[in-house]
Amino acid sequence: MRDIIRFAWGKSTLGDFLVAVSNKGLVAFEFANQRAAMEATLHAHFPDAEIVSDEGGLAKLVGTMAQLVEQPGLAPDIPLDLRGTPYEINVWQMLRDIPAGETTHYGALAALLGTRDARDVTKAIAANPIAILVPCHRVLRKDGSISGYRWGVYRKKALLQREKEAVIRQATAREAEHGVRTAA
Secondary structure (H helix, E strand, C coil), X not given: CCCEXXXXXXXXXXXXXXXXXXXXXXXXXXXXXXXHHHHHHHHHHCCCCEEXXXXXXXXXXXXXXXXXXXXXXXXXXXXXXXXXXXXXXXXXXXXHCCCCCCXXXXXXXXXXXXCCCCXXXXXHHHCCCECCCCCHHHEECCCCCXXXXXXXXXXXXXXXXXXXXXXXXXXXXXXXXXXXXXXX
């Protein structure tokens, strides 16, 4: 049976994005400045699949993803259909374990994988097709500086700042809630 990949476009404050799903879950969530080029890339990534535009059918998911761009600390329950090599999928799963508002560096991930060479980790991160939900934006250089980001360094900076602000808001809300309970 031929794989069917449905896709739709959305807009956010960080630019246009594409969402694509299989019958198992999200296979791509990518920012794109050129829609035609992104659609060609989608066809190239899934050469044996039938690629179908489904703006109406994916409207709710597009809305959820647009909200996620604005509040990247959210953890929506969206099933993922991670497609890559076993090594890439392992690295992507490790990225998903990094809490919102926190960062790590390439070498730390490499060490967790039992190697000192971060180049393979860097390649796996660069191949990640699912922005934010597989949070490669949370990986920095060892010195804490921001390195490249597949969808633009300005987006990486914005996502990190938005997560930091969300964590502060959540902590403030918890403190306020605790204070109200203590006073009661």
